[in-house]
Amino acid sequence: MIMLNGIEFESSKLGSKEHWEAVYARELNSFRDIGDEGEIWFGQESIDKMVQWAAEHVPPSDDPAILELGSGNGTLLFSLVEQEDYSPQRLCGIDYSSSAVELAKSIAHQKAMQDILFHMCDFLHQDPPLPSFVSNSEEQKNLGQVDNWDLVLDKGTYDAIALGEKDEQGRSPVFRYPSQAARLIKPGGFLLITSCNFTEEELKANFLTQVNNLVYHSSIKYPTFSFGGHSGAKYSSVAFQKTSQ
Known part of the structure; x- marks a missing residue:
């Protein structure tokens, strides 16, 4: 059982690479057969709200x-271009599923957005490849500095990682996530994360540590619902900003 700030999560196939390889292999075959781009995780509303937040704070x-961490079929990155005219050459998606990367590249080709970079990468254990527009010095590379990104996005990847298998110390792989994500962000840059398993307060508790140099910036509001005397929203989207120190 995984414990995160008092919340118990059991390991699940939803946290395994094998599961997501199978999911995206099916979606890739479907795209090739009938042009279906695959499921929009968390729905179009979450996409639209994340794009709107980005346009306001990182125009x-x-x-x-x-x-984007865990970019899947690339829908969020494509929406940044289609809705707000972000430069495709400045967008990159990484995923540890080779089928997801191949699907995203195939859709990008169909949409004439081949300039969006999609790479296979497990960012918990390796750094994303440097895009051509990034020119880190050798000194930065030697110091392990990879803070190249003005905005890092996550829509459901943190949730999936939280369901992964525990290590020999009994820790979920998600314990590595906040520090690894923070390393990728430029000072003054942002992490915008959307979750269906964690509330806003839980995300704050997991990410706001001095080691990560992250501070709370803002959140996205979703319609609320009431059940059993409690009210809440279906999703939580929280933005953190990286400080200079």
């Missing part, structure tokens, strides 16, 4: 470098 006029 395309600033020509930001944007990275």
Whole structure:
């Protein structure tokens, strides 16, 4: 059983690479057969709200470098281009599923967005490859500095990682996530994460540590519902900003 700030999560196939390889292999075959781009995880509303938040706080006029963790079929990155005219050359998606990366690349080709970079990468254990527009010095590379991104996005990846198998110390792989994600962000840049398993307060508790140099910035509001005397929203979207120290 995984414990995160008092919340218990059991390991699940939803946290395994094998599961997501199978899911995206099916979606890739479907795309090839009938042109179906696959499921929009968390629905179009979450996509639209994340794009709107980005346009307000990291506008395309600033020509930001944007990275999505667990980009799947690429829908969120495609929406940034289609809805707000972000530069495809400054967008990158990484996923540990080779089928997801192949699907995203295939859809990008169909949409004439081949300039969006999609790479296979397990960011908990390796750094994303440097895009051509990033020019880190050798000194930065030697120091392990990979803070190249103005905005890092996550829609459901943190949730999936939280369901992964525990290590020999009994820790969920998600314990590595906040520090690894923070490393990728430029000082002053943002992490915008959307979750269906964690509330806003739980995300704050997991990410706001001095080690990560992250501070709370804002959140996205969703319609609320009431059940059993309690009220809440279906999703939580929270933005954190990286400080200079």
